[in-house]
Amino acid sequence: MKQVFQLPPWAISTESTLYNKTGSWRNYRPVYRNRIPPCNNACPSGEKIQQYIDILNQEEGLYKAWKLLTQDNPFPAVCGRVCFHPCENSCNRSDYDEPINIHTIERFIGDIGLNEGFKWRLPRVNKKYKIAIIGAGPAGLSCAYHLRRRGYQSTIFEADNKLGGLLSQGIPSYRLPQDIVQAEIARIIKSDVKIHSNTAIGNEYDFDKLLKEYKTVFIAIGAHKEKKLGIPGAEHPSVIPALEFLYQLCAGKRVKIGQRVGIIGGGNSALDAARSVLRLGKKPIVIYRRTENEMPAILDEIQEAKEEQIEFVFLAAPERIIIRNNKIVSLECIKMKLGQADKTGRRQPIPIKGSDFKVGVDTIIPAIGEEVDTSFIPGSFLKVLDDTVSTNYEGVFAGGDAVTGPKTVVDAIGAGKKAAHLIHCYLRQVCLPVGASEKPVVFEDLNTAYFEHETRIPSGKLPLSSRLKTFAEVYQGYEKPQLKQECSRCFSCGVCNKCDNCFVFCPDMSVNKRAGKYEFDYDYCKGCGVCVLECPRNAIGLVQEER
Amino acid sequence: MKFTIPQEENMHPGHLACPGCGGALAMRLALKALGKKTMVVLPACCWSIINGPFPYSAVKVPLFHTAFETAGSVSSGIKAALDILGKKDITVLAWAGDGGTFDIGLQALSAAAERNDDFIYVCYDNEAYMNTGIQRSSATPWGAWSSTTPAAKEEPKKNIMDIMVAHRIPYAATASVSYPDDFIRKLKRAKDIKGTRFIHALVCCPTGWKCSSEISIKLTRLAVQSGIFPLYEVENGLKYTLNKPQQISPDNKLIRSYLGAQGRFANLSEKDTKKIVADIKSEWLRLLNKIEGNICIKQ
Incomplete structure (x- = not known):
């Protein structure tokens, strides 16, 4: 011791x-x-939005971001321009200050991909399987791409000579320049997809023959058949359906219209037509039977149309086209009031008796919606099953506007992706889950003490004065510093x-x-x-x- | 926003703090700020327990356990001894709870501050004698339950910052572990000043405040945001600077959510709550007056 x-x-x-x-x-x-961020959850084509913004924030390179983005959507430059961005509507940041400008970020990544010529690395084609796709619109092309990603080669049949469906036939170039559309389509075609343009199924090629030859078919024909206006005088040649009008414009043709053009409808086609008329130097008047709040057009476009001072006549429905000396002189309308909400949640318009009034126009562009035309399928026809893609025909799938009625570009792209997945499951006889269905992160889940208030960075935009005379693109997108700043606002919900x-x-x-x-x-x-x-x-x- | 706190870790896990202890986090951050060349002087307080039983220690620096009332005098002595040994680069850190500062150690602290002895004194204030059984101290706020005030404490909290500022020491500041960047900045700033430096840090004690452990950081953040515990610095007893001013406003709703989350305030009536809100608002105005007083000094 x-x-x-x-x-x-x-x-x-x-x-x-x-x-x-x-x-x-x-x-x-x-x-x-x-956890699932709300933006990813809301995207119909399942883009991993939070993830590619994070790649940009961590400065891991634009190629990596592009690669991740195009895993789900082969059309980033297109969607960055025309998508109605449900991602932004669901963005948790909108409960704090303003949502992230996701579509402009997407557009930047898409444009970089085109400018730099980014390429996919795809698996080798498995020649064993033959797949036909009817329609080279966003749904068909998306399906072809997603099949190609899985190693399948497909053959697309397109009735028109131009590929892209609505993208190249119905959206004016001040919203979506054609060179962007064609470049993104070309990238898909180049990845080894076969194309038969000018080949309408039913006319040039029989449906039964197609089915025999290919065994697996995806129908993505879109919804092109214009609904009829159905009022007296609607057969007059100065009544030009909106899609027809936009198609001619996109094709670079001149369309004869008068000085005052009445556009009937409140959807995107109506506003596209109205803004195009304005750019042709004529006066558009949009006539819609409900109010601005019920307009189905995307919010950005409504705002821009208002900025461009397009005249709106709300709560009015056309009754009769008044023709004198074989010329349209005016459109007789009846005033409406809003009644009860219907199944879709929109309030139904009810005519007010005796409230007729006239709108002085000399040309009328109805834009009251489109329908699907399945007349080429013989005999009994297609019934789409519960998963919205499979049909009652063995080996036949269908998707996009053809099934859902007119919806949006990104919905069609999503449908193509889903079809590719189900076709893969069908060919290999396996059952793989379509996607996770977890609850996305909501605003209340976040701890906002660590976020500063920062305003959303708007996309560059042509000044009003210079955009009314031309079809030049209105939005100019981001420069790199703006991109960085906007990406840094992302909450990265749940990740x-x-x-x-x-x-x-x-x-x-x-x-x-x-x-x-x-x-x-x-x-x-x-x-x-x-x-x-x-x-x-x-x-x-x-x-x-x-x- | 990303914190830029030093990565160096001068503390071990395995210490005996309760889950969610704000005091344990305070020490961890303080040692990150001050580095290895630090000696800790520890009077009786929660940390006497947290540091572990003999022969174990939770910190990677020398730590001296001393009697309850002696943090000030022992720190003075250790600093003098270091000076004699010529070890000028060692920071002496007195680390005391509210009992050892507001009550028992006040005399020794006051004397050391009056001599302007060269050490940093951190009072980690959890507003009662927590490790001995939650007895009230003079830091316990008005209206709070404690085991010795079973209804509610009837006296207001002592304003220790005013006492220390009155000593005209070179640096006095309030700090909160809910704002780690600010906390570390203040300790680093204190390290570079000579003389007695005093830091008053409000830390949550989930055990004594009767709240769930995960809201520990949230509560002290609320205390800052609601104006209950504003973050400010005082130089030489005169120059007041308010930190994070954009975050602070004596807000009725925030004060109520601070009080409502803690079991020790469960006995408050609506009248009591109103009194607390009014008191916080008048204290806040008093602080603002002192800050505005800076302008007079400048002239």
Whole structure:
């Protein structure tokens, strides 16, 4: 035994508390988990939006972002321009200040892809399977691309000489320049997809013959048949259906219209037609039977039309076209009021008796919607099953506007993607899940203490004065610094973006950073849950420990 | 936003703090800011327990356990001894709870501050004697439950910042672990100043505040945002600077959500809550007056 004078003057600790595995105190265990961000969840073509914005934020290169984006959507430059961006409507940031300008970011990535000539690395074609696709619109092309990604080559039959369907026939170039559309289509075709243009099924090629030859068919014919206006005088040659009018414009042909053009309808076609008329130097008047709030057109386009001071006549329905000396002189309308909401949630217009009035026009463009024309399919016809893509014909699938009625470009692209997936399952006789159906992150899940208020960066835009005379594109997109700034606003809902909060706030030093990833040290984590609450994006969950 | 705190870790896990302890996090951040060349002086407080039983220690720097009332005097002594040994680059950090600062250690602290002895004194204030059984201290706020005020405490919280500022020490600041960047900046700033530096850090004690452990950081953040515990610095007892001003406003709703989340305030009546809100607002105005007083000093 040591003598008193040999001992130190007081007790000195020689060991660390590492001996004490405080993990045994824990009732709950924190776990890193990635949840579905609302933007990804809302995208009909399933783009991983949060993920490509994160790639841009981490400066991992535009090619990587482009590659990820085009995994789901081969048309980023197109969708960045014309998509109605449900992603932005669901963006959690809109509950805080303003949603992320996702479509302009997408457009930037798409444009870079075209300018730099980014290419996909695709698997070798498996020649064993023959697949036909009817219609080279967004749904058909998307299906061809997604099949190609899985190693299948397909043959597209298109009735027109131009590919792209509505993209190249119905959207004016101030919204969507044709060279962009054609470049993105060419990229798909170049990836080894066969094309038969000017080949309408039913006329040039028999449907039964097609079915015999190909065994697997995807019908994506869109909805082109214009609904009839059905009022007296509608047969007059100065009544030009909107799609016809836009088709001629897109084809670069001159369309004879008068000085005052009445456009009937409130959808995108109506506004496209009205804004085109304005650019031709004529006066458009949009007549719609409900109010601005019920207009089915996308919000951006309504706003732009208003900016361009297009005249609207709301709550009015056409009754009769008045023709004198074989010329249209005016359109007789009846006033409407809004009644009860119908199944779609829109309030139904009800005519007010005796409220007739006249709108002085000399040309009329009805844009009251389109229908599907399936007359080429002989005998009994197509019935689409519950999953919205399979049909009652063995090996025949259908999708896009042809099934859903007129919807949006991105819905069609999504339908093509889904069809490719189901065709793959059909050919290989396997059943793979279409997608996860978890609950997306909502605003209340976030901890906003770590976010600063920042305004949304708008896309560059042509000044009003210079855009009314030409068909030049209205939006100019982002420059690189703007892109960076806008991407940095992303909350990254539900997905860790390495903000360090869990590491910083852990009172027990139980969050380790290894190779850019975080790990919990369950030997010492006491399960206090501070990291769970302080994670700004809800990417950490708390699970009860099993005892 | 990303924090830029030092990666260096000067503390071990396995310490004995309760889950969600704000005091444990405060030490971790403080040692990150001050680095290895630090000696900690520890009077009786929660940290006497947290640091672990003999022969173990949770910190990677020398830590001296001392008697409850002596943080100020022992720090003075250790600093003097270091000076004699010529070890000028070692920071002495007195680390005391609210009991050892507001009540028991006040005399030693006041004396050291009056001599302007060269050390940093951090009071991590969890507003009661937590590790001995949640007895009230003079830092316990008005209206709070404690085991010795079973209904509610009837006296207001002592304003320790005013006491320390009155000593005209070179640097005094309030800090919060909910704002790690600000917390570390203040400790680094204190490190570069000579003389007595005082930092008052409000930290949440889930055990004594009777709240769930995960809201520990959220509560002290709410305390700052609601104006209950504003973050500010005072140089030489005169120059006041308000930090994070955009985050702070004495807000009725925020104060109520701060009080409502804690079991120790469960006994408050509506009248009591109104009094607390009014008191916080008048304290806030008093602070603003002091900050505006800066202008007079400049002239």
